[in-house]
Amino acid sequence: MSSLAAVDIEDGVRLSSYTSWQTGGVADHLALPKTIEGLRAAVAWACEHGLSITVLGGGTNVLVSDAGIRGLTIGLKHMTGSSVVVDDGRLIIECLAGTSKSELLKIFLKHKLQPALFLAGLPGDVGGGIVMNAGVGEKITPREFVEITDWVEVLRWTQNGDSEIVRFRCQDLQWRYRHCQGWEPGILVRAGLSWPMQVVPEILTIVRQANLTRAQKQPLDMPSCGSVFINPPGHTSGRLIESAGLKGYTVGGAKVSEKHANFIVNFSKATSADIDAVIKHVQKVVLETSGVQLKTEVVYLGQW
Ligand SMILES: Cc1cc2nc3c(=O)[nH]c(=O)nc-3n(C[C@H](O)[C@H](O)[C@H](O)COP(=O)(O)OP(=O)(O)OC[C@H]3O[C@@H](n4cnc5c(N)ncnc54)[C@H](O)[C@@H]3O)c2cc1C
Structure with a gap:
């Protein structure tokens, strides 16, 4: 363990x-900064030691290799905090990237605003939500992060x-x-x-009601990362996989x-290797049965 002024770095x-899949091997080093200063210190430490950097948000859309992640992994889930103001008829929220989506949901619910609906049941952090443009399939407004995001700030380093810190609109x-x-x-x-202050x-x-519907349709009682495959144009991955007779297909x-x-x-x-083997088999069989190449929504991290 290395203790820097603004952050601790744990080894192994x-x-x-x-x-959220509860799989994945060992990170050589892990930092969980609580502040941007802590994050900067962790980044500087990795640069000083010539190490690569891998970022984890809430970890709800990643498949981490059983062989782990070399270099420094930075988990952002403790880098939280938000401020809320109403200005010119809009609710304006500024938050750190590690703020959970459930925290964001609470803010919109408190003000009785529509974004609460698409956020309901979305796990992970705000940062991960923006990177993945997380959202729901239902035709509601808003239904993805792009519709509620005004700007992002990104830490860049040499x-x-x-x-x-660089800001993008x-x-x-x-x-x-x-x-x-x-x-x-x-x-x-x-x-x-x-979001506009139009109270619902x-x-x-x-x-x-949306939470009840989710619980009926999704296996929320077991570790997962939600939908594994992106819906190909004109199809839903779930239906293609079901039609290929793959429900219940098991590896380990x-x-x-x-x-x-x-x-x-x-x-x-x-193990992550079990999950990867299921992914590869599903892709192969769906391609054979329907001619559609499924692509993963899930991000592979570490040594594959
Ligand atoms: C039960 C369940 C249901 C789900 N339902 C949905 C759903 O309905 N809709 C949906 O879109 N998704 C869904 N997901 C998937 C997942 O929750 C979303 O994609 C989520 O937005 C990922 O956020 P995260 O913080 O967990 O990101 P992570 O999984 O930690 O990271 C995802 C990617 O973003 C990168 N990243 C994360 N944070 C940062 C950052 N601050 N800066 C730079 N890079 C970063 C990571 O390196 C990784 O590449 C579900 C997952 C589960 C487990």
Whole structure:
């Protein structure tokens, strides 16, 4: 363990406790900064030691290799905090990247605003939500992060560890289905979000109903990372996988959920290799049966 002024860096940390699939090997080094100063110190430390940097948000959309991650892994889930003001008829929120989506949901719910609905049931952090342009399939407004994001701030650094924060406006970034780019390289550290103050009095009831529907359709009682595959144009991955007869397909402790075919669940001490084997098999069989190449939404991290 290295104790710097603003952050501790632990050696040899098992990452399964930091991923929603509860799999993944050991990070050579792990830093969990609580502030941007702590993050800067961790980045400078990695540069000083010539190490690569890997970022984890809430860990709800990543498959971390069983061989772990070399270099420094930086987890942002403790870098939290938000401020809220109403200005010119809009609710304006500024938050650090590690602020959980559930915290954001609470803010919108408190003000009875519509973004609460798409945020309901979305796990992970705000930073991860923006990087993935997380959202829901239902045709509601808003339904993705792009619609509520005004700007993001990104920490960038040079090889000698000097860092600066660069701001991008929403319209300067390229957003598409489950992806946002144009902010890289760097680490997203803060975001500005907003929505008009158009009160939806019954929003709490609507959110509760949406949560019930999710719980009925998704295997939320088992570790997963939500939908594994991006929906190809004109298709839903879940239906393609189900039509290929793959529900329940199992490798080791990982299987295609019987409840929702686009979920792969860790039902019994799965390894990341088990999950990867299920992913590869599903891709192969769906290609053979329907001619569609499924692409993963999930991001692979570490040594594969
Ligand atoms: C039960 C369940 C249900 C889900 N349902 C949905 C859903 O309905 N819709 C949906 O879109 N997703 C869903 N997901 C997937 C996931 O929650 C989202 O993609 C989420 O936005 C990922 O956020 P995260 O903080 O966990 O990111 P992580 O999984 O930690 O990271 C995702 C990627 O972003 C990078 N990253 C994260 N934070 C930063 C940062 N601050 N700066 C730079 N890079 C960063 C990581 O390196 C990684 O490449 C679900 C997951 C689960 C487990």
